[in-house]
Amino acid sequence: MSDRHGFTRLALAISDTARAQETAAALREAHDWVSEDEAEAVVALGGDGFMLQTLHRMLEGGAVKPVYGVNRGTMGFLMNKHRPSSKLIDRINRSRRIAISPLQMKATTQDGTSHSACAINEVSLLRETRQTAKIEVQVDEKVRIKELVADGILVATPAGSTAYNLSANGPILPLESQLLALTPISAFRPRRWRGAILPDRARITLRINEHDKRPVAAVADQQEIRDVAEVQIERLRDTDLTLLFDPGHSLDERIVSEQFMF
Known part of the structure; x- marks a missing residue:
């Protein structure tokens, strides 16, 4: 209306x-x-x-x-x-x-430095070298995937679901859906996992396994943080x-x- x-x-x-x-x-x-x-x-x-x-x-x-x-x-x-x-x-x-509703990304790098950034489209984690990334996936402090082996993973808002998320075969979310898309990027294992649709109140934690050998960068829209060890993503409250x-x-x-x- x-x-x-x-x-x-x-x-x-x-x-x-x-x-x-x-x-x-x-x-x-x-x-x-x-x-x-x-x-x-x-x-x-x-x-x-x-x-x-x-x-x-x-x-x-x-x-x-x-x-x-x-x-x-x-x-x-x-x-x-x-x-x-x-x-x-x-x-x-x-x-x-x-x-x-934008996303708030809080990233901790391998040296323990903390970084914060906002994303309107998506937060994506991407491997920095030819080595695949190994990522533990938590949702609301519960481990959902102990080790995702992939080029990376992204969390997209409805506004961003038609962008990078769509090219990674993620779902398109209506703007008023109050949902998030959790989408793997070229996943090798678990081979049959195609991602998840989550309520936008969910808190997502992504931990990098073997991060010194398999470095990963986190990108909030266009802002990149390299060599991350852990990334927390949730809806930016009251904004x-x-x-x-x-x-x-x-x-x-x-x-x-x-x-x-x-």
């Missing part, structure tokens, strides 16, 4: 691509824009990658505001369709809100991001149809 928001103070966030810049030039004449600090909501022009950049900037700056994306990129799973003839402010004020979508937005249909493409 759509909401009537009554937004009047809007800010533009613009990708540096030619398509986004061209669209921004037309929009600047159609509305009086304000800075992000003054805005009630932000209009992001670009693709899914730029949407993630915009959301990360808000997380890091501590000023989280609703974001309405206009697709000027390629896939645009997190964006609305660009309609030049429609009045953008009316579309935004009729939009529906969807909350996105939901808000995306705005047109009523009847085709994302749900795209999520369904993507699962039947061969």
Whole structure:
């Protein structure tokens, strides 16, 4: 169901691509824009990658505001369709809100150093050398797999389930599902394990076996920590991001149809 928001103070966030810049030039004449600090909501022009950049900037700056994306990129799973003839402010004020819950990654390296990072798409663990990784998988402090032998493993949010997770044959999760995908990357053993779908309240701990011989890097979206010994992943509490979508937005249909493409 759509909401009537009554937004009047809007800010533009613009990708540096030619398509986004061209669209921004037309929009600047159609509305009086304000800075992000003054805005009630932000209009992001670009693709899914730029949407993630915009959301990360808000997380890091501590000023989280609703974001309405206009697709000027390629896939645009997190964006609305660009309609030049429609009045953008009316579309935004009729939009529906969807909350996105980021992940908190806490990584401990082999030398005992602790690192923390947030991920909107996924946290992935990847082998650093030709040696396969050996990873113990815990969910809510219970060992579920004593030793996963694979190129790595990832934990994806619904927003990230159509990205790296999908290419690793993980499940696509509806944005409002409150689930996480735990997906192995080129698993060798257990050979038949294809991953798991978990509630987003789950706490996942990944411990690296033989980490000195088989080094592993942890990546939270684009932030990489090398030579990790243990990684804890859970939902970032009390920090939901808000995306705005047109009523009847085709994302749900795209999520369904993507699962039947061969």
